[in-house]
Amino acid sequence: MLLIHCPYCKSDLPELEFANAGEAHLVRPADMSDMSDADFADYFFVRDNPKGVNLERWRHAHGCGRFFNAVRDTVSDKFLKVYPAGEPRPSDAEVKALLEAQAEGRKDGGSGA
Ligand SMILES: [Zn+2]
Secondary structure (H helix, E strand, O other): OOEEEEOOOOEEEEHHHOEEEEEOOOOOOOOHHHOOHHHHHHHHHOOOOOOOEEEEEEEOOOOOOOEEEEEEEOOOOEEEEEEEOOOOOOOHHHHHHHHHHHHHHHHOOOOOO
């Protein structure tokens, strides 16, 4: 079973307690009334779906109920980092270091979690 670390409850808990809430760090347009329908549809409906590292929003739905962000590798389904909502997105260098740490864990036979 996949365990997810809640940054508020400070414990690893079964994934069944959590709900994915989509892409993290979306920036709401300052004035949506100026947007074209195509631009609004792009903002509202279109999301990145890369293979590899994703910055995602999650909610501890059956626990504290709070939202947090996560860096998750969609290839290995490992959570590389979780952090409270409102904290800035990790830099590219930090994400690269997280991936390297995960790869080293795999070489050592560790779970990488
Ligand atoms: Zn929690």
